[in-house]
């Protein structure tokens with residue numbers, strides 16, 4: 001198959017979208033009529049349940065009451081408040097360059113300096129690279145369990161950092177629900193953070209939380225509930241989310257165009273904050289959003305089973321295809337099903353109507369982030385252009401793979 005995109009490819013791709021043969025990577029799984037009804041009741045003042053409290057209690061129970069939980073609006077807000085409360089006097093935070101803007105944003109907002117490290121073949125932090133990056137200014141190391149796959153060197157990294165008095169934070173934004181020997185991800189290190197935002201295991205318009213060792217913070221500075229969004233704001237935001245993650249062909253077209261425009265700015269070497277309003281995250285979500293998150297949380301176990309079945313089907317389908325390498329290992333909830341191939345294989349998926357999600361452009365190649373320190377990024381530089389994820393969202397029909 002030709003690598004270049006031809007006019008015929010564009011026609012085929014578009015006709016898939018308009019003939020109902022297009023399979024979007026993400027689609028909202030929230031029951032819209034439930035939310036509509038709840039919103040109406042809330043407006044009439046007929047809802048007495050405090051879903052924020054119920055969500056908080058659900059999470060406390062999930063962690064067997066052994067951890068402290070602080071709810072936030074997103075994963076990045078969770079990291080923001082965690083870093084703020086840890087009150088470091090050292091300035092460097094070690095993160096993989098193969099990561100997203102959501103990870104670097106709070107680090108920069110709080111005037112820390114990221115120090116980029118390399119990944120291993122499962123796209124998680126490389127222990128060797130961390131060893132090279134650690135220095136007298138290192139305050140913390142962040143370990144993302146990317147794609148929902150356990151970072152295999154987690155315990156070694158924790159033990160190395162303990163000796164050097166460096167804080168380890170698990171980034172569990174893509175891995176909530178993963179357990180290793182019955183131990184929940186996010187409880188290996190003393191601190192971790194989570195997201196229930198777009199494309200996450202709990203996929204809702206917003207939300208996140210910080211998880212810490214019990215009793216570590218006597219007082220945790222966090223978003224004040226006085227700056228809570230209104231139910232109307234939240235419903236409006238929810239409606240936008242449902243529209244954005246629908247499979248309406250016109251919406252799909254709009255999404256593709258918007259993503260293309262956004263990716264242009266990424267490579268433009270401009271300062272990140274010149275592109276974005278730099279504002280302190282202070283809002284917390286309201287009862288309506290708390291309900292949406294809680295409702296999806298309660299369905300998580302079922303969804304994880306389905307993800308496993310889809311991942312198994314993909315592995316069976318691709319096991320004899322020498323041109324596509326599977327990245328996900330067994331210790332995974334398959335929030336993404338990462339694979340690695342040359343462009344023409346990816347094109348084959350796209351022309352069948354499967355929307356694949358591109359991997360990250362490494363942070364050291366985005367905006368003006370090349371000004372920050374990096375360890376040797378050999379694997380990152382070698383792999384990043386070949387990585388993408390096949391759809392594994394739980395609502396997919398197994399028979400179409």
Ligand SMILES: Cc1ncc(COP(=O)(O)O)c(C=O)c1O
Nearest residue numbers: 074075076102103144173195197
């Ligand atoms: C690994 C990882 N860390 C952090 C974040 C930030 O989460 P949020 O988008 O909820 O701010 C994301 C989300 O994209 C993520 O995938």
